[in-house]
Every structure is written in C-alpha cells, then in structure tokens.
Amino acid sequence: MLLKLIYYPNKKLREKSKKVNKINFKIKNIIYNMFKLMYKKKGIGLAAIQIGINKKIFIIDISKNNNKKLIFINPKILKQKGKIFLNEGCLSIPNFFGTIKRYSYIKIMALNLNNNVFISKFINIKSVCVQHEIDHLNGKLFIDFL
Numbered sequence: 764m765l766l767k768l769i770y771y772p773n774k775k776l777r778e779k780s781k782k783v784n785k786i787n788f789k790i791k792n793i794i795y796n797m798f799k800l801m802y803k804k805k806g807i808g809l810a811a812i813q814i815g816i817n818k819k820i821f822i823i824d825i826s827k828n829n830n831k832k833l834i835f836i837n838p839k840i841l842k843q844k845g846k847i848f849l850n851e852g853c854l855s856i857p858n859f860f861g862t863i864k865r866y867s868y869i870k871i872m873a874l875n876l877n878n879n880v881f882i883s884k885f886i887n888i889k890s891v892c893v894q895h896e897i898d899h900l901n902g903k904l905f906i907d908f909l
Contacts, residue, residue: 766793766800766814771856771904780812780819780900783836786878790820794834794876797822802829806854808892810899813855821896825888833883838873838897841882849891851905861909865891 769775783790793816801809801822811820819837824830845867852860869890872882885893895905 766796768800768804768813768854769815771853771906773855775815775817776812776855776899776904777902778812778817779902780810781817783818783820783874786836786874786876790818790836791876793818794820794822798824798832801854804854808896809854810896812899812902819900821900823889823892823896825892834876835871835893835896836874836876838871838893838900840869840871840897842868842870843890843894844868847887847891849888851891851895853895853905856904856906859906861905863891863905863908865894869893871897 793811797809807825808821808823811818821835823833843866846864847867848862848864850860851863867890868886870884871893872880875881
C-alpha cells in the first residue's frame with residue numbers, strides 16, 4: 764500500500780475523523796504504512812486523515828532512532844493541565860512553523876493494535892505531539908492557533 768500525504772489547504776484535513784469499529788488486517792496495514800511514510804518524511808507524528816483516511820488513528824515516535832512507536836486508535840482526552848509553548852510544524856504544511864500554547868500534561872485513553880484499552884500520560888513535547896495529532900482527528904490544524 765503506497766500512502767501519500769495530503770497537504771493544506773486540502774479540505775480533507777478539515778474533516779472530523781470517524782471511530783474505528785474493528786481493528787483488522789486493513790487497519791494494521793494502514794498503521795504499518797503510516798510509520799513508513801512518517802519516517803520517510805522525518806516526522807514525529809501522523810494522523811490517518813493526513814493520508815486521506817478518515818479514521819481516528821494517529822501514531823507518534825519522537826525517538827532519535829525511530830524505535831519508540833506509539834499507536835492510538837479512537838483516543839479520548841481524560842485530563843489536561845499546565846501550559847507549554849513549543850515551536851510546531853506539520854507534515855501537511857511543509858516548511859512552516861509557529862509557536863503554539865498547549866497543555867504541558869495530557870492523559871488519554873485509546874485502543875492499541877490488539878483492541879485493548881490503555882491509558883497513558885504525557886508531558887512536554889510528547890504531550891504537544893499527542894495534542895497536535897488529536898487536533899487533526901477533529902479537523903483542526905496548528906495554524907488555527909496562531
């Protein structure tokens with residue numbers, strides 16, 4: 764499966780993503796290929812909507828060696844607090860960056876590839892990355908906050 768990024772101002776980026784009802788081979792294959800594309804483009808996060816797939820899926824990996832893959836299916840924010848200002852960019856808006864105010868702490872619940880619910884807490888850059896990708900699932904872009 765060859766995935767392609769879609770770029771702003773493509774209207775698809777403004778769509779609200781739909782819940783994943785079944786984690787099957789097709790969903791797992793999409794996620795596998797999302798990681799390949801994200802690493803190729805040197806990103807740290809990617810939402811399915813950025814490749815034109817309207818599903819509540821996003822991935823992140825902020826490690827230097829691309830060895831800390833995190834997968835989130837049907838994520839839900841449980842708690843957020845604090846504030847942090849970081850310079851953000853987006854694979855769908857190449858070569859454009861801006862400093863955005865975000866929560867410094869976020870707690871979310873999601874499904875993993877085995878259809879198991881998990882709860883994770885993130886701080887600082889990981890928190891920002893998770894919020895950025897959840898925004899994508901809601902049809903929002905970081906430029907909306909500038």
